[in-house]
Amino acid sequence: MDLGALFGSFDNFLSYTAGGLVFGAIYALIALGYTMVYGVLQLINFAHSEVFMYGTFAVAWTFIFFHGTGDATWSLGKAIPILLVALVVAMLMSAAVALLLERVAYRRLIRNNSPKLIALISAIGASFALAEAMGLRDRFAAWFGLDDDLADYVSPDKARDVYSNPVTIQPHELFTIGGYGVTDVDLVVLGAALLMMLALDQFVRRTRLGRGIRATAQDPESAALMGVNSGRVVQITFLIGGLMAGAAATLYMMKIGSTRQNAGFILGVKAFTAAVMGGIGNLRGALVGGLVLGVMENWGSAVFGQEWKDVVAFVLLVLILLVRPSGILGEALGKARA
């Protein structure tokens, strides 16, 4: 333990905090998917991490499609056009996976009002299958004799290895906060995440569909009696979760640059932690929870060492569930006022 690393100087403290906020923003975006589904259905969408993972691959594929596989280092400005395309592709990809998930793993269980644990098990199975399908993509391509044509995308024999974006985005330092160089990438990640959250928050609060979502979250039966199509609301909930995960995937690839078929798991658990921390079912809570988790985790890794970062996040989750299971801002999507 090295408390001095964190609290020794105010500069260190600030720099760890700023670094944590950037990751926290990505957690928050993923957490939205958990929070939306939990708010409406009271189910833990365990497979949401895979929705995110598919998004990260979509980003890398987009770059390969436009740029090829040659390694390159670009500044953010040069990468922005492709990044925007990648954003759209990743959002579509993640949304498609999320909708597929709803259709295959959940719809029948929701209609039959099955126990929640069964839905959780179904989601765990789907999570496995999705991650493995990505890890076996070279085999699937080989079945159709496409592994040569698609070699860059499916990476034969290496489908389970780390899969990198060919274009490394070189962050450009804009200014420093207590020794932490804040880069343009950091600002874009933070800004984009906040913007998406704001848009979603307004969507749920102000639009007709948003009202339907809130109504279903409050009381599904009454909502159905009032003419809300609950099946449609569930689909939209998954769709929104998927879109946000796709955006998170793009930001993640901007910042980290590589992914793999099991990349979703740890991030998913952390995003879920963030959702619970902020108050699951609460959109603004997801933001607060994500940022707090990102910062705490960074502080934790400063004090205990990098290898304990994940443990810090898990211990935090356990503590929060014990001390304040309803989270920082309290639960319930339905209570959000217009």
Added chain:
Amino acid sequence: MSTTTAPSKAPSVRPLRRLGLWWDGVVDRYNRQPLAIKIVEIFLVVALVYALPLLRPPVITTQEIDFGGVMFGCAAYALIALGLNIVIGYAGLLDLGYIGFYATGAYTVGVLTSYHWHWPFFLALPLAIAVTMVTGVILGAPTLRVRGDYLAIVTLGFGEIIRICVKNIEWLGASSGIKDIAHPNSIGGGPQPPFDRGGLFDIPRLEWNGLVPSVDHDHPTAFLSFGAIDAVPYYWLLLTALILVLVADRLIKASRVGRAWEATREDEDAAELMGVPTFKFKLLAFAMGAAIGGMSGAFYASGQSGYISPDSFLLLFSMLFVAAVIVGGAGNRWGAIAGGVLVYYLPERFREFADYRLLVFGMALTLLAVWRPQGLLPPRRARRVQRAEEEIRELEGEGATDV
């Protein structure tokens, strides 16, 4: 799930239900016999299961890998599934971090018999069980109060924390793991390679040429000799432990404790109102499940290779264990055993498809949860409830609403 209204989906469900009915028939027929015949039959079946790695029946024997080792793995998974069945099936608590207890048991034995001390295995085993049980209580006491679905995530976190801890703590061998873990004590002299196999006496095994068996004297198994070459004695030891746990499981399930678990699982509030201290019983289930997981881990650690490392305890295995219990039928001990054996055996038998096993597991888990949440061999009570519900639905003519 009404079979009359979904003709296209029905065939996928029917064979499974028939399996359940067939199993009911087997149990009924067995129960109707006089006690003496029952004992003889049980004895024969147990003897057959013990002899399986020596009989090496064609078709089910794995060709590429040592069949004794595979049987050991099957027994280990069956034991784990049996322990997890108490937690998931009886008490209804979804534990996604069961591997944590398995690792705790394995590492306790590793530390006690090799890494820091040199205890004999049979002295370390009870301590490993006790340590895991205490771990279960320490983890369960705070977390069992949270909601059921949160419990799943907390245990998931715990499973991962344990792995990260053993990977980063030097005292536990860090990422290189622990080797030379003590084997169980041999009786009649330990093996002295290359010539003396040790043990009390040698037992030859069968070799099959097509369907014609012949006795193979070249690969004998030394009785009660635990070395690095032959996995069969480990299988026998583990099978003995499995049978003891099975008997204990049966007694507990039929006792007041078992009924309390069932009541808690079905409706916690109602159980509490009826005077069942649900928290205590949930904690008991958690601790017992942990102890059995720790026991299995201890046997695994002192197994043929005598080596453990953090990579032996990936979270993935937790999911496989849960899959074993759910696939087999949560709440039915035979279902859990069948699930555990299937989950280990199938990928080993069909090695050429081993890469696809997780994909298949994932899809099977989802399909089972969606189409047959009770598992292959659900407890009889669940089957009776289902039959009754279907009859009611048919009488009410409501079948068409639920497709």
